[in-house]
Amino acid sequence: MDLSALLAQLLNGLAGASSLFLVATGLSLIFGVTRIVNFAHGSFFMLGMYVSYSLIERIGVGPWRAVGFWGALVLAALAVGLLGALVEILLLRRIYKAPELFQLLATFALVLVFNDAALWIWGPEDLLGRRAPGLEGAIQLFGRAYPSYNLFLIVIGPAIFGLLWMLLTKTRWGVMVRAATHDREMLGALGVNQAWLFTGVFALGCMLAGLGGAVQLPRQPASLTVDISTIGDAFVVVVVGGMGSIPGAFLASLLIAEVKAICIGIGTVHLAGIEISFSKLTLVVEFLIMAVVLVIRPWGLLGRLQATSRNSAPVEAPLKPGSNWFRMTVIGVFLLMAMLPMLDQSLPYAAVLGQDILVAALFAVSLHFMMGPGGMHSFGHSAYYGLGSYGAAILVKLAFMPMPLAMLVAPLVAGLGALLFGWFCVRLSGVYLAMLTLAFSQIVWSVVFQWDAVTGGSNGMVGIWPEDWLSGTRYYYLTLVLVGLSVYALRRFVFAPFGYAMRAGRDSSLRAEAIGIDVKLVQWLAFTIAGVFGGLAGTLYIFSKGSVSPDVISVSKSVDGLVMVLLGGIQSLTGPVIGAAVFGVLQDWVMRATDYWRALFGGIILFLVLAFPEGLAGISRQIETLWQLYRPAVGVVRREKLT
Amino acid sequence: MTASVNPILLDVSGLNAWYGAAHILFDVALNVRRGEVISLMGRNGAGKSTTLKAIMGLLSRSEGQINFLGQDIAGKAPFQVARMGLGFVPEDRRIFPDLTVTENLETGRQAPRQWADGSAALNWTPDALYELFPNLGRMQDRRGGQMSGGEQQMLTVARTLMGNPLLVLLDEPSEGVAPVIVEQMAHMILALKARGASILLSEQNFHFARLVSDRAYVLEKGQIMYEGSMQDLTHNSEIQRAYLSV
Numbered sequence: 001m002d003l004s005a006l007l008a009q010l011l012n013g014l015a016g017a018s019s020l021f022l023v024a025t026g027l028s029l030i031f032g033v034t035r036i037v038n039f040a041h042g043s044f045f046m047l048g049m050y051v052s053y054s055l056i057e058r059i060g061v062g063p064w065r066a067v068g069f070w071g072a073l074v075l076a077a078l079a080v081g082l083l084g085a086l087v088e089i090l091l092l093r094r095i096y097k098a099p100e101l102f103q104l105l106a107t108f109a110l111v112l113v114f115n116d117a118a119l120w121i122w123g124p125e126d127l128l129g130r131r132a133p134g135l136e137g138a139i140q141l142f143g144r145a146y147p148s149y150n151l152f153l154i155v156i157g158p159a160i161f162g163l164l165w166m167l168l169t170k171t172r173w174g175v176m177v178r179a180a181t182h183d184r185e186m187l188g189a190l191g192v193n194q195a196w197l198f199t200g201v202f203a204l205g206c207m208l209a210g211l212g213g214a215v216q217l218p219r220q221p222a223s224l225t226v227d228i229s230t231i232g233d234a235f236v237v238v239v240v241g242g243m244g245s246i247p248g249a250f251l252a253s254l255l256i257a258e259v260k261a262i263c264i265g266i267g268t269v270h271l272a273g274i275e276i277s278f279s280k281l282t283l284v285v286e287f288l289i290m291a292v293v294l295v296i297r298p299w300g301l302l303g304r305l306q307a308t309s310r311n312s313a314p315v316e317a318p319l320k321p322g323s324n325w326f327r328m329t330v331i332g333v334f335l336l337m338a339m340l341p342m343l344d345q346s347l348p349y350a351a352v353l354g355q356d357i358l359v360a361a362l363f364a365v366s367l368h369f370m371m372g373p374g375g376m377h378s379f380g381h382s383a384y385y386g387l388g389s390y391g392a393a394i395l396v397k398l399a400f401m402p403m404p405l406a407m408l409v410a411p412l413v414a415g416l417g418a419l420l421f422g423w424f425c426v427r428l429s430g431v432y433l434a435m436l437t438l439a440f441s442q443i444v445w446s447v448v449f450q451w452d453a454v455t456g457g458s459n460g461m462v463g464i465w466p467e468d469w470l471s472g473t474r475y476y477y478l479t480l481v482l483v484g485l486s487v488y489a490l491r492r493f494v495f496a497p498f499g500y501a502m503r504a505g506r507d508s509s510l511r512a513e514a515i516g517i518d519v520k521l522v523q524w525l526a527f528t529i530a531g532v533f534g535g536l537a538g539t540l541y542i543f544s545k546g547s548v549s550p551d552v553i554s555v556s557k558s559v560d561g562l563v564m565v566l567l568g569g570i571q572s573l574t575g576p577v578i579g580a581a582v583f584g585v586l587q588d589w590v591m592r593a594t595d596y597w598r599a600l601f602g603g604i605i606l607f608l609v610l611a612f613p614e615g616l617a618g619i620s621r622q623i624e625t626l627w628q629l630y631r632p633a634v635g636v637v638r639r640e641k642l643t
Numbered sequence: 644m645t646a647s648v649n650p651i652l653l654d655v656s657g658l659n660a661w662y663g664a665a666h667i668l669f670d671v672a673l674n675v676r677r678g679e680v681i682s683l684m685g686r687n688g689a690g691k692s693t694t695l696k697a698i699m700g701l702l703s704r705s706e707g708q709i710n711f712l713g714q715d716i717a718g719k720a721p722f723q724v725a726r727m728g729l730g731f732v733p734e735d736r737r738i739f740p741d742l743t744v745t746e747n748l749e750t751g752r753q754a755p756r757q758w759a760d761g762s763a764a765l766n767w768t769p770d771a772l773y774e775l776f777p778n779l780g781r782m783q784d785r786r787g788g789q790m791s792g793g794e795q796q797m798l799t800v801a802r803t804l805m806g807n808p809l810l811v812l813l814d815e816p817s818e819g820v821a822p823v824i825v826e827q828m829a830h831m832i833l834a835l836k837a838r839g840a841s842i843l844l845s846e847q848n849f850h851f852a853r854l855v856s857d858r859a860y861v862l863e864k865g866q867i868m869y870e871g872s873m874q875d876l877t878h879n880s881e882i883q884r885a886y887l888s889v
Contacts, residue, residue: 172749179739179750186737189699190751191725191806 004142006265011141013261014254015150015219018157021253022212023230024237025164025246026205032181032244033201036092036103037431040110042231044080044206048213049222050118052076053127056217066133077211084206088199094610096198101377105566106609108559111231112602115224120596124224129217149218156215160208161250168246177201181244209234232442232555236286239435240293242303251301256286284446287439291424294436298428319373319503319573321495326574337480341473355476357584358483359541364564364576364583365487366533372570373494374526375506376425377434380441381561383421384531386553387414388538390448393461393548398454403467403543411535417444418531419524426523438555445553460549464542479540486533491573493529502526567608649677652810652841653698653729658707660690660697660865667693668705668865675810675843680836682852682873683845684887685862691845692734694862695812699731700724712759712809728756728764730808734815734845736799740788744779745769747787747798751805764809765838772801775834793824800831811835813844817851829854849887853877861886 027041052072059068087110095103135152138145168174179187180197188194213226220226237256241248263285266278281288293301322330340354367381391413395406421440425433448455455461466475493499504512505519512519542548551557560583568579586604591597653675660668668690675681683691697705700721709717716724725731739747748769756764773780776797782790787798796816803811816832817825825848832842832855846852852859852873859876861869863886869876876882 172752175742175746175749178741178746182739182741183737185701185721186733186739187750188721189701189725189731189733190802191722191753192750193720193722 004144006262007142008144008146009261009265010258011146011150011154012264013258014157015153016261017253017257018153019212019216020233020237020257021157021250022160022215023209024234024241024253025161025249026208026212027234028238028241028244028246028249029177029208030202030205031238031431033177033184034092034096034198035100036096036107036202037100038202038205039104039107039231040087040114040227041205041209041234042227042229043111043114044084044209045213045216045230045234046118046222046224046227047083047114048076048080048210049129049217049220049226050122050127050213051079051210052214052217053122053129053222056130060130060133069130069133073211073214076214077207080210080213081203081207085199085203087206088202091606091610092202093195093198098609099570101371101562101566101570102609105563106606108563109602109605109609111227112598113606115227116596116599116602118224120599122222126221126223128221131218153215153219157250157253160211161246164246173197173200228555232438233286235435235438236290238300239432240290240300242300243431245300245302245304248300248302255301256289259285259289280450283449284443287442287446291436291439291443294428294432294439295424298432300432319494334480334484338477341476344473351473351476353584353588355479355544356588357581358479359537359544360560360564360584361577361580362483362486362540363534363537363561364568364580365490366530366537367561368565368568368570368573368576369490369493369533370526370530371565372573372575373499373502373506374523374530375502376523376527377430378437378530378558379434379555379562380437380439380558381530381534382553382555382557383437383441383444384414384418384534385538385541385557385561386441386444386448386550387417387531388535389542389548389552390455390461390538391535392539392542393464394454396464397461403470407539407543410539411532414535414538415528415532418528418534422524422527422531426520426527438558441553441555441558445550448553449550455550458550460547462547464548465546466543475544479544482536482540486536487577490529490533494573498522498525563605567605569612649679651675652677652712653843654708654710655694655698656708658694658697658705658709660693660702660705662693662702666865668697671707671862671865671867673843673860673867673870675841677841678836678839679858680832680842680844680856682856682859683843683862684847684849684852684859686847686886686888689862689886690865691847691862692814693865695731695814695843695845698724699729699812701731725806725808726753728807728809730803730806730811732800732803732811732813732816734818736792736795738787738790738795738798738802740786742787743784744787744790744798745783747802748772748805751802753806756807756809758809764807765804765840766807767804769805772804775831776801793820793827796820796824796828797831800828810841810843813842815845815847817846817848825851847887849883 023041023045026044027038030036030038030041055072055075056069060072061068091106091110092103095106132149132152135149137148139148139151140146168178176187176192176197180194184194233256237249237252240256241250241252260282263278263281268275268277268279337354337358341351343350363381363385366384367378370376370378388410392406392410395401395409396403401409421437425436425440428436449458451457465471470478494502501512501517501522504515504517505522509519538552541552564579564583565576566579567582568575568577586601587597590600590604594600651674655674656672658668658671659666671690671694673681673683683694685691693702696702697707698709700716700719700723705717707717708715711724711727711729714727716727716729721731739750742750755766758764773783778794779797779801782794787795790798800813800816813832816828820828829851832844835842836855844852844856856873858871859869859873860867861876861882868886869879869882
């Protein structure tokens with residue numbers, strides 16, 4: 001690569017950084033003040049693209065098209081900001097006191113709803129926007145043609161950064177926002193109505209995301225997949241820069257965009273006979289940067305140790321061992337599951353769905369094991385599911401291992417991965433830990449996606465079936481027994497001294513260490529155990545389907561697990577099982593019922609979040625509490641009758 | 644004492660409060676008249692701070708009547724209580740560490756206030772506060788996080804005064820600061836009192852309380868055990884021994 005090509009790539013990096021900064025800084029601002037991790041932020045970016053597309057098609061044509069085009073960008077940003085304000089007032093205000101992860105679930109439901117709304121309004125086709133009037137062409141730079149619109153992008157990022165900086169340091173509103181980032185309760189006691197501050201910040205953050213989408217339109221078509229890819233990028237930038245830090249977001253977006261641009265510029269290099277493709281590295285380079293930054297500077301480049309939120313959710317209730325009723329219910333459910341294959345005449349589909357739910361339940365229980373009792377939030381549990389399923393596939397296909405042995409070894413492969421990743425992850429906590437797990441799962445994904453020779457790349461691997469004597473209904477029973485044993489084992493872990501140590505470390509790592517518990521070691525072990533059982537779920541999955549694709553390691557697979565755990569309620573051990581069952585049935589039913597299943601599914605999640613902030617398993621606890629309140633009264637009535 | 648005939652500003656009765664399942668306050672009753680400085684005394688954990696927080700609306704579970712300027716404020720959000728003219732100075736200071744002294748003051752600013760009879764209440768500006776706290780005036784651009792504990796204690800009082808409160812709830816002003824600062828705090832309270840400010844402070848330092856206050860309430864295990872003039876309490880060695888560990 002010669003010098004002029006390198007310079008052009010660096011300029012491309014700057015142009016890419018602007019849009020990334022706009023969306024990430026909004027996310028960072030919202031988190032700083034409201035402590036909400038807004039999963040829907042990528043959706044606001046996507047809506048910014050679509051809305052500006054429609055507006056430009058209306059007012060960006062004809063003789064006044066120059067005014068119309070630039071006006072449309074601004075209007076689109078304002079419209080998205082307004083939508084953000086509505087979301088804050090109608091939804092988020094009701095759940096500020098709910099557990100952090102429940103808020104995440106609610107914003108994830110919004111992703112589904114907005115995605116289907118965009119599908120309904122704009123259709124499934126990608127929409128390419130018009131070019132910016134006056135900036136259609138290219139200029140000569142270092143003897144090369146360089147698109148002039150990129151120059152506008154290069155300017156807009158620093159310009160917005162400057163404006164935001166002025167807003168936050170020179171205005172009373174900005175002072176309030178910075179104060180709220182540190183201690184919202186104190187600000188309330190000084191007479192500041194936080195509700196409107198939160199609405200304002202959320203609207204501003206969404207507006208920035210909308211603007212980021214709008215200015216990107218002439219470079220990149222609006223499509224329905226933009227939301228998830230954008231939120232991934234934005235999360236990485238925010239975490240690398242430090243949550244809540246706007247200069248950090250600026251620095252991180254520059255760093256990531258430049259490294260990506262340079263990787264593309266370098267292309268394929270031959271080093272000592274080995275071919276290294278740097279351009280392929282762009283899929284994963286941002287996650288590599290994030291992993292490195294988090295290990296060296298756990299709070300991000302310009303971040304700071306987060307003050308513990310003062311009005312956080314109530315502490316976790318102690319876990320209660322199951323009652324006799326509970327045991328009988330479990331046995332009953334187990335027997336019912338065992339009878340499913342007998343329905344193959346009337347309901348042949350029941351066993352298939354049952355199989356999927358069993359695998360999902362184990363996946364969710366293993367995730368819950370580290371999130372609930374372990375207190376380690378993970379956005380990347382699909383890594384171990386993927387290692388388990390690909391591990392089994394590779395062992396059977398390439399190492400010619402017999403299937404039962406592969407079933408035994410593959411979960412250990414996943415456990416080995418968890419052992420490695422966990423060593424880094426347990427050094428962090430909270431959202432940073434969750435982000436590092438996400439980084440590792442993305443790294444696993446990109447290795448699997450690109451290692452064509454072994455994993456089959458994007459095509460995946462096919463023809464991995466159980467041996468004949470274990471196929472069909474027998475495989476269903478094998479799954480039932482293994483899942484049952486695994487869930488029982490994980491439950492035993494939680495009620496064993498090891499589980500006490502896990503929960504002690506979660507509730508107060510300082511006190512736990514003071515009584516001699518090696519908290520980091522316990523967490524590392526718990527992380528690894530969760531990885532082994534997550535891997536077993538993946539192994540069970542692949543032999544039931546016969547094929548596997550990189551999708552099993554995708555972010556959305558991890559999110560599925562999160563949704564199951566959160567639906568079921570994180571404070572309950574039965575929660576993930578119930579959550580997985582409800583999730584499985586709902587998804588199956590909803591997907592067949594309508595083309596807009598995402599919106600319906602998102603709507604159901606929103607309803608559940610608003611109606612049962614303790615999760616589905618919390619309902620039974622609410623009923624139990626009511627029952628115990630009611631029972632003494634019954635006793636009194638009886639005694640009165642006797643006397 | 645002329646203050647004892649002034650109208651009642653704050654009238655609390657039957658105040659109960661809980662932390663989770665633990666019942667902390669039991670039927671606390673107290674009142675503050677305009678122009679008075681009242682000390683709420685008691686040992687560590689007696690419920691002094693809890694009482695002030697409950698009045699301010701900062702506890703998630705409390706019951707009782709809290710009457711401020713003739714209006715029931717029980718159940719109102721803290722920001723609403725603050726906007727009615729009740730200022731709160733927390734014991735742990737809670738300065739915004741990233742904000743400069745001037746910016747910290749800005750967060751507390753509210754419009755000038757009037758009394759019900761139309762007369763103007765004390766109206767504070769940053770300059771007036773820098774006069775009252777000369778130390779702060781010399782470090783206007785310093786960040787809160789880079790100040791000493793005593794300076795932060797001054798700042799947290801000044802920040803609350805920016806809201807022009809009709810009554811200040813002052814939580815443990817003498818706790819955890821150097822003796823020289825305690826002395827300055829006492830002078831500050833007396834200076835405010837001389838200007839007609841009304842203050843309800845929680846305090847376990849008897850000498851400090853005796854120096855600044857007109858009346859005292861003594862709390863023990865969440866119950867009011869004594870109320871009376873500071874003068875009477877000074878001579879009541881029995882109460883002092885029983886509840887104040889003097």
